[in-house]
Amino acid sequence: DDVVLALTTAGTVKVWTLTGKETKGSEPLFENESKELRALNALFMTCCIYNQRIVLIVCSKYWQIYDAGDFSLLTSVVSRRGDRWLGGDFLTNDRVILWSDSGHAFVYQLPANCNVDSKDFHNRGADGEEPFLYCMLSPPSSRILECPPAFQYVVVPSRGQLQKYLLRGDCDGRLALWVIPEVPNKDLAQIKQETFEAPPEVKPVYSLSLQDAWDAKQPPPPGILDQLEKLESPAPALTATIYLPQQGRLVCGREDGHIFIVPATHTVMLQVFHGRHQSIEGWPPHQVLYGHTGRVTCLLYPHHAHSRYDVNHLVSGGVDFSVCLWDLFSGALLHRFCVHAGEVTQLLVPPHNCSTRVQQCICSVASDHSVTLLSLKERKCILLASRHIFPITAIKWRPLDDFMVVGCSDGTVYIWQMESGHLDRVIHGMNAEETLSACDENANVSMSSEGGMANPAIHFFRGLRHRNLAAIRHAAQRGLDKLQGPVQSSIPDSVDFERMRGCPLMIQGLKTNPQDADAHVLFFDIEALIIQLLSEEYRLMSPNTMESHGLIQQAEYMKVLALTQSGSPDAQHKIVDFLGRVKDKAENMEKRLKEKDMPTAVDIQGFLAKVKEGAESVQQKIQAKAESLGRRGSQGDGDAAVKGCTSCRLSLSEI
Numbered sequence: 158d159d160v161v162l163a164l165t166t167a168g169t170v171k172v173w174t175l176t177g178k179e180t181k182g183s184e185p186l187f188e189n190e191s192k193e194l195r196a197l198n199a200l201f202m203t204c205c206i207y208n209q210r211i212v213l214i215v216c217s218k219y220w221q222i223y224d225a226g227d228f229s230l231l232t233s234v235v236s237r238r239g240d241r242w243l244g245g246d247f248l249t250n251d252r253v254i255l256w257s258d259s260g261h262a263f264v265y266q267l268p269a270n271c272n273v274d275s276k277d278f279h280n281r282g283a284d285g286e287e288p289f290l291y292c293m294l295s296p297p298s299s300r301i302l303e304c305p306p307a308f309q310y311v312v313v314p315s316r317g318q319l320q321k322y323l324l325r326g327d328c329d330g331r332l333a334l335w336v337i338p339e340v341p342n343k344d345l346a347q348i349k350q351e352t353f354e355a356p357p358e359v360k361p362v363y364s365l366s367l368q369d370a371w372d373a374k375q376p377p378p379p380g381i382l383d384q385l386e387k388l389e390s391p392a393p394a395l396t397a398t399i400y401l402p403q404q405g406r407l408v409c410g411r412e413d414g415h416i417f418i419v420p421a422t423h424t425v426m427l428q429v430f431h432g433r434h435q436s437i438e439g440w441p442p443h444q445v446l447y448g449h450t451g452r453v454t455c456l457l458y459p460h461h462a463h464s465r466y467d468v469n470h471l472v473s474g475g476v477d478f479s480v481c482l483w484d485l486f487s488g489a490l491l492h493r494f495c496v497h498a499g500e501v502t503q504l505l506v507p508p509h510n511c512s513t514r515v516q517q518c519i520c521s522v523a524s525d526h527s528v529t530l531l532s533l534k535e536r537k538c539i540l541l542a543s544r545h546i547f548p549i550t551a552i553k554w555r556p557l558d559d560f561m562v563v564g565c566s567d568g569t570v571y572i573w574q575m576e577s578g579h580l581d582r583v584i585h586g587m588n589a590e591e592t593l594s595a596c597d598e599n600a601n602v603s604m605s606s607e608g609g610m611a612n613p614a615i616h617f618f619r620g621l622r623h624r625n626l627a628a629i630r631h632a633a634q635r636g637l638d639k640l641q642g643p644v645q646s647s648i649p650d651s652v653d654f655e656r657m658r659g660c661p662l663m664i665q666g667l668k669t670n671p672q673d674a675d676a677h678v679l680f681f682d683i684e685a686l687i688i689q690l691l692s693e694e695y696r697l698m699s700p701n702t703m704e705s706h707g708l709i710q711q712a713e714y715m716k717v718l719a720l721t722q723s724g725s726p727d728a729q730h731k732i733v734d735f736l737g738r739v740k741d742k743a744e745n746m747e748k749r750l751k752e753k754d755m756p757t758a759v760d761i762q763g764f765l766a767k768v769k770e771g772a773e774s775v776q777q778k779i780q781a782k783a784e785s786l787g788r789r790g791s792q793g794d795g796d797a798a799v800k801g802c803t804s805c806r807l808s809l810s811e812i
Contacts, residue, residue, distance in 0.1 A: 168196045192228050207250040208273045217241045222271050231271045246310040258305035260296035291348050293356045294335045297364040304328045331366035379428040381677050394674035398666030399456040410453025416446035448490045451476035457504035474501025480521050492536045499525030511556040515575050540578045553596035562596050661686035
């Protein structure tokens with residue numbers, strides 16, 4: 158029979174016995190045995206794979222060995238002062254390895270009363286023999302870590318034997334690997350007879366971090382703006398990056414508060430294909446914006462998000478609590494918004510279907526848990542939401558209700574009126590989650606605030622009752638989103654995807670934490686690059702050259718142009734619209750004649766042939782008139798042509 162062990166945080170161990178006859182529809186299986194142990198808030202529990210009679214339980218201050226038969230305590234070891242145990246495992250039936258939050262690992266030999274194969278098993282002698290520490294695995298450096306490292310005990314077959322390793326990873330991105338030494342019992346007996354203050358230390362056989370790998374590379378990988386600095390002086394770190402594909406420019410904010418604007422293609426060519434170590438002078442031509450007194454934390458080009466914003470505007474936020482509005486082309490500082498009491502962490506764009514006033518605003522989030530709506534047109538703050546107690550994790554929008562919804566880390570949701578700037582209400586618990594989910598629905602669906610927060614099923618039946626297909630569709634989509642997982646904080650516009658796909662080059666800045674410098678990833682869209690190169694090539698060709706290459710049919714195009722040429726644009730539109738309607742009528746009638754076997758089908762087909770001949774004659778007349786008058790065709794001629802063909806349309810409708 159199989160046995161399942163479970164240990165609660167209160168120190169209660171429970172035992173279930175499985176016979177193998179259990180099925181999914183069988184009765185619930187209750188524990189066979191439970192017992193209170195001195196193991197509060199246990200972190201780790203494992204059974205010995207060599208002999209499942211003994212169990213290792215690890216708590217933060219001590220680890221213990223128990224007999225799985227009656228759960229009697231066999232031995233216990235307290236952690237060193239200042240250390241906390243994290244976990245452990247069995248090396249053999251009488252040896253264990255434990256690791257602590259200091260980054261060290263300790264190898265013990267268990268006493269005879271913990272060895273099932275020993276005659277003294279379960280019989281603790283009067284001498285009170287304790288586990289013997291005979292080896293310590295020391296970390297590669299003595300640096301104090303900001304958080305406990307992660308350990309993993311691994312057994313790998315090697316050359317017909319099982320090699321035991323201990324793997325450690327820490328918060329510095331460093332990996333360390335130890336080979337756990339195999340000490341025979343004979344040598345271990347000799348070590349016990351010796352006296353030493355500390356057990357022998359074993360250094361890792363392999364230790365490497367990503368930082369070591371980057372530092373070892375010569376010459377080092379080029380930065381995106383390294384060419385702007387001299388080789389002797391290290392360049393300030395880049396802290397914010399935004400790429401403007403329409404202008405082909407790259408905007409980088411630095412740690413010293415300066416913002417650099419450089420041509421992206423030239424910069425990439427210089428840094429990727431040449432590098433800073435070659436010291437090429439004069440590249441790239443750049444523009445510097447001075448305005449922040451500290452690190453630039455975020456950048457935003459509103460026009461890239463929506464065309465309603467001015468194409469000249471660039472927005473930046475920094476640790477100096479300010480949001481700066483720049484003229485992208487002249488480099489002038491247009492305005493400085495100083496409304497936050499903490500560093501600006503994020504800049505957002507409100508939806509396009511907000512009120513007219515809010516459409517000219519951007520949203521800024523700061524570390525003091527405040528959110529603002531800054532009007533780029535009025536150059537002032539129209540909303541300051543600063544009553545949030547906990548950090549902000551989500552910004553949602555209800556533009557039809559004029560609401561800005563702010564989610565905090567404690568689960569609380571604040572609903573603000575954007576136009577008036579008043580706090581509408583504060584929501585907690587499940588209602589807060591419902592509100593955030595409802596904000597992700599399509600803003601084009603007209604609904605009340607109560608309807609938006611309703612259950613998807615209720616919303617679905619309301620749509621059925623009112624025969625609102627849009628509401629039904631979005632209620633179903635909301636239900637599917639709930640089944641598939643949590644809803645994303647923001648749904649990007651499909652126009653943004655089209656813009657991104659049309660760019661041959663995209664530059665994305667990334668970082669692992671807010672304190673790191675920006676690294677940059679370059680995305681090359683080969684298909685978009687080919688299309689752009691061909692478009693530039695064709696733009697330089699004349700129509701005759703393109704026709705000779707078989708790219709266009711200029712003669713056919715001129716025929717169509719002459720046919721619809723008229724001195725009056727209204728007449729031209731009328732002619733084109735009329736000819737299209739005649740074509741549609743003819744096609745519909747042909748389909749109806751084929752579907753119905755009418756006695757007069759032959760006569761009707763003959764009539765349609767006459768109609769087509771009449772249309773062709775009218776087209777020839779229009780073409781002849783356009784050729785004779787050129788661009789000076791009169792409005793009366795166009796109207797006469799339309800009137801001349803009206804009888805054909807009436808005849809078709811009468812049929």
